[in-house]
Amino acid sequence: MKWSEIDGQTCSIARALSEVGDRWTMLLLREAFLRTRRFGDFVERTGAARNLVADRLQKLVDAEILERRAYQQNPERHEYRLTEKGRDLYPVMMSLVRWGDRWHDDGSGRPVEHIHRGCGHVMHAEPVCSECGESLDPHEVEVRAGPGMDPTSFARR
Amino acid sequence: MKWSEIDGQTCSIARALSEVGDRWTMLLLREAFLRTRRFGDFVERTGAARNLVADRLQKLVDAEILERRAYQQNPERHEYRLTEKGRDLYPVMMSLVRWGDRWHDDGSGRPVEHIHRGCGHVMHAEPVCSECGESLDPHEVEVRAGPGMDPTSFARR
DNA sequence: GATGTGAGTTGCGAAATGAAACCATCTCTG
DNA sequence: CAGAGATGGTTTCATTTCGCAACTCACATC
Numbered sequence: 445m446k447w448s449e450i451d452g453q454t455c456s457i458a459r460a461l462s463e464v465g466d467r468w469t470m471l472l473l474r475e476a477f478l479r480t481r482r483f484g485d486f487v488e489r490t491g492a493a494r495n496l497v498a499d500r501l502q503k504l505v506d507a508e509i510l511e512r513r514a515y516q517q518n519p520e521r522h523e524y525r526l527t528e529k530g531r532d533l534y535p536v537m538m539s540l541v542r543w544g545d546r547w548h549d550d551g552s553g554r555p556v557e558h559i560h561r562g563c564g565h566v567m568h569a570e571p572v573c574s575e576c577g578e579s580l581d582p583h584e585v586e587v588r589a590g591p592g593m594d595p596t597s598f599a600r601r
Numbered sequence: 602m603k604w605s606e607i608d609g610q611t612c613s614i615a616r617a618l619s620e621v622g623d624r625w626t627m628l629l630l631r632e633a634f635l636r637t638r639r640f641g642d643f644v645e646r647t648g649a650a651r652n653l654v655a656d657r658l659q660k661l662v663d664a665e666i667l668e669r670r671a672y673q674q675n676p677e678r679h680e681y682r683l684t685e686k687g688r689d690l691y692p693v694m695m696s697l698v699r700w701g702d703r704w705h706d707d708g709s710g711r712p713v714e715h716i717h718r719g720c721g722h723v724m725h726a727e728p729v730c731s732e733c734g735e736s737l738d739p740h741e742v743e744v745r746a747g748p749g750m751d752p753t754s755f756a757r758r
Numbered sequence: 759g760a761t762g763t764g765a766g767t768t769g770c771g772a773a774a775t776g777a778a779a780c781c782a783t784c785t786c787t788g
Numbered sequence: 789c790a791g792a793g794a795t796g797g798t799t800t801c802a803t804t805t806c807g808c809a810a811c812t813c814a815c816a817t818c
Contacts (some may be wrong), residue, residue, distance in 0.1 A: 445648035446773095446807070447624050453648070454712045456701030457631045457694065465624045467604050474614045478744065481632045483796050491602035491610070493776045498797060519784045521795070529704050535612065535728040536700060539692040544613030547686050553748030555611045561741045563733035570731040571692040576720035577727075577734075582691045584718045587635065591710030603776070603804095640765050650807050655766055676815045678764070 445594070454594040463507045464533065468492045469500050470540075476510065476530065477537055481523035538569035620664045622691065625649045625660040626657050627697075633667060633687065634694055638680035666690070695726035 451462035464470060473489040480486055487497050501524055504510040509530040515523045536559075545554050545568070560567045571580045578584075608619035611696075621627060628647040637643055644654050658681055661667040666687040672680045695715075702711050702725070717724045728737045 445650075450624070450628075450648075455631070456698045456705065456712055458628060458701075459705040460697045460701035461624060461627055465627060467607070467622045470618055470622060471607075471615060474612070474704065477739070484794090487796095491607075493602075493778095494797070495777095495799085496633035496775070519782090519795075522666075531739060532703065533700060534737070535696040535726070536693065538728055539735065540617045541613045543690060543693060544615075544617035546689065548613065548616040550636060550749070555613055555747055555749045555751075556744050557747040559743040560730045560732060560735070560737075561743060562735050563730060565730075567730045567732045569728040569737055570734075571693070571695060571726040572657045572729050572734075573717045573720060573722075573724045574727040575717060575722035575724045577729075578717070578719050580691070580695065580726055582634070582688060585724075586716040586718060587713050588716065590712055590714040592707070592712045594712075601620075641763090644765095650809095651766070652768085652808090653806070675763075676813095 454592070454597050463503075463509065464536075466500060468496055470502065470506065472497065472500055472525075473509070473530070473533060476524065476526050477534065481525060482521075483524075486524070504530070513592065535569060535571075542568045572581060607712075611749070617631070620660075620666065621693075623657065625653055626661065629654065629657055630660065630666070630690060631694065633683050634691065638682060639678075643681070661687070692726060693726075696728065699725045729751065 450458050450465075453459070464473065468490065471492065472486055475486055475489050480489055483497065483501070486492075487494050487503065490497065492500075501510065501512075505512050505524070507529075508527055510524045511527050512522045512524055514520055533593065541556075542557075557566045559565065572578060573580055607615050609620075610616070621630065625647065628649065629643055630731075632643055634656070637646055640654065640658070643649075643658065644651050647654070649657075652663050658667065662684075665684055667681045668684050669679045669681055671677055698713075698715075702730050714723045715725065716722065729735060730737055
């Protein structure tokens, strides 16, 4: 199966990855969360080739994760900003940071620290159950087919 | 810059993505969390080409995210299981599921549902501040250079 | 001996990537 | 006004990776 057909799978993760699963795409989004908005800055800060940055930004705009809007005329210049859908990727980014910090610590500490203004502490994202607020443990979570599951693909398992 | 050099960046996300940022890698991990353990099942359930599955499983083993262990002799057969480091990717997977469910809903509902045994409800992962337990809002989080930041790359910003 | 199964490996055409050069607009400087 | 930056891409082309099918190998079963 080609990667480009992956979004046909009956799977939330496959469909999510069809939009943000690309290597450089994630780094572009990292930059977007750090308030990078201009083409040249994306190129410089991610280290990706210009043509790839152009292609991925376009795909993110098509997916309505970024929005391309003019910020000046003469010459017309555009900036790329996160949409609501894009901002909603925040938990994904934070959980990646958390994992990276925990398992790739070379002893020098975290490259960046996140401070929660509400409580003033250096923090990380902790996933909890949306219903009861308990900290999430994989063993405490049961997976079952939901209403959107294609029955044939579930039967296979 | 080539993708293979990406892990040299001073960034938790770049380093995390150098190990799990590949398209198929994430789908293999999805399967691992659903208790898929054998080569043939990974191939069948992800739809990836056999050589890619072989390559990615090997890389995951090298990264100590999966562990390859014999489960029988004559013929020797192996299974791939999540390590502690691999299981710790659970928040990443759950946040991807959450995002996919929210933004790719075609009206038929979620493909899979997660039930929290503790409270019995269909739930999703909700990220909160590790220090105060408040729900996380990007605007409430300040980012600053940590002890592990390469000063030259931060000065650039 | 023939056939089957599981787990890969190999070969090869097609597609994606990466680096550098090129282009188009507009502004600023002398 | 000519020429030299900024800025934001697009094009070109050699290299790398993908994706698919076929092949191998070790054992088991009929």
